[in-house]
Amino acid sequence: MSDQERIAGIVAEHEGREGPLLPLLRDIQAELGCVSAEAEAQVAQALNLSRAEVHGVASFYHDFTERPDPRPCVEICRAEACQARGVEALMQAARDAAGDRVRLADVYCLGLCSVGPNAKLDDAVHARLDAAGLVSLIESA
């Protein structure tokens, strides 16, 4: 199936929903790995919005990216409670372990603030990470 057909399918699924744009963009991001300019144009056409409007929305939210990144992604919480539990001291080891193979992303709180430092890989969350734990998580990605 071409990207265009997949997007058309997603658009059709959300038909009739109140305020469909955000769920629609979320599905496109999940399915295609990004919300490209072409995708924005197609969504704009389908929802009778301007491309500028759709781009304005897509570019506002951190979860949407313009280009796909096929690398595995480890999200590390860098917010205050994890800072207080020492996440910053792990970052150099994390970057060394990740190299170019794994993408490291910052998140600001996973809601596990009493057992940090915490990280997320795919749909799984990991708590009480020390340098060795974080490095092995990154290596397993």
Next chain:
Amino acid sequence: MTVVRISDDALAIACGADNLACAFAEAGCEVERVSSWGMHWLEPLAEIDGQGWGPLVPGDVASVLDGSSDKGVGTIADHPFIAGQQRLTFSRAGKTRPLSLEDYAATGGWAGLNRARSMAPEAVVEEVITSGLRGRGGAGFPAGIKWRTVLEAAGECKYIVCNADEGDSGTFADRMLMEGDPFALIEGMAIAAYATGASKGFIYVRSEYLHAIAKLESALALVQALVLPFEIEVRVGAGAYVCGEETSLLNSLEGRRGEVRAKPPLPALEGLFGCPTVVNNVLTLAAVPHILTEGGAAAYAAVGHGRSKGTMPIQLAGNVKHGGLFEVPFGMSLRELVEQVGGGTASGRPVKAVQVGGPLGAYIHPRDFDLPFDYEAYAERGALIGHGGITVFDDSADMGRQAQFAMEFCAAESCGKCTPCRIGAVRGAELIERIRRGGSRAVDAVETLPQMHNAPKQQRSREDNVALLEDLCETMRDASLCALGGFTPFPVLSALRQWPEDFE
């Protein structure tokens, strides 16, 4: 067969609860997955006949079962951390299976909704007002007054929006409630809908909370029919802290950029798609079923401190020995919370500061730990309770770095609608960096132009930079449209004034 109860809360799972559950099952036990008691330092915690063991790894299973384990914590319900609480909103925590309708009904579920439905909507609103319940999302606005505004507003269609964006670091009570007792939130929303005449509800959950989203979807599939004609839909955010602000959240639900709207109009009058809308935090709505039971409103109003009525699910987070969820009536001092309940720092070092109320909350020095947990008492000190998160830092924390982080966070998350926040936060972060480097910036070409009357003609000293930072904070505080820009000065100035040595 031995029944072992282990939580299926995301935090317990992140600490290894799934593997532990498998190990108990392999050892021939029946495993029941329940909500979390909220004693996070003990997770994963296993409960057998009311006795607890934790934190466990799969290798501990044999010794727990033969009675030789030294990880026992005794009777869980009598543990000082649990016995010291008064759980109203979290009354089921640790005790029920989150998606069991049987467990829910057996623990008083639906009693509030059934009673509400036997009353006039006005009377339901009146009870919520009587209870003194205030919004738990941060601003502390009386929930009943908001509901009354929506009830009295004219409108064909009205909405109940549950704010489950829980973006504040150091908070997890919304997550625990959605994962551990999702029916209570749904019941609370159904009561709000009945009381205000709303037909449709949305739960706006942050995208980081995958477990909570899944639990809510499953819970709704089970009970949507029970709350009809009211319909509830789960909507997932897309990674924007500011979307926790109610008007930004409404824009996001409508499929727009999450920019903050100017008020008025109040969302209660012109909210989602221009219709009267109740926006309430998860904990606010989840407190309602209890309040609507017979005598519940008076019982709720009877506890608390001053104008802060009822209980607050406080979240102990960061560098704290006994972190977790601690629900008590308002009024407890920080000293009790951090030192007695929390047991001091996890690292064993002295406490340097606590931040209460998330990234926009002030840093509080241990000498001010007598402050009672109360909306007004905090506001008077230039601090805030916010969503009730307490993040503890030990003496290795660099408060200058924390202040800079506050500005950087605001810059990254600003919605961009107003200048003090959009530009101020960027300049604030630069300025703190410069102060901390001890450096001053060379006077640039534009500043030396004759028409730049107000620009300094020589390099600014450190004192000049500090004065400039204070001035910038004042501008952000007084001229920002919402609390993101308006409250970021709290952490910055509280750090600067109480730990000036960390800015050198």
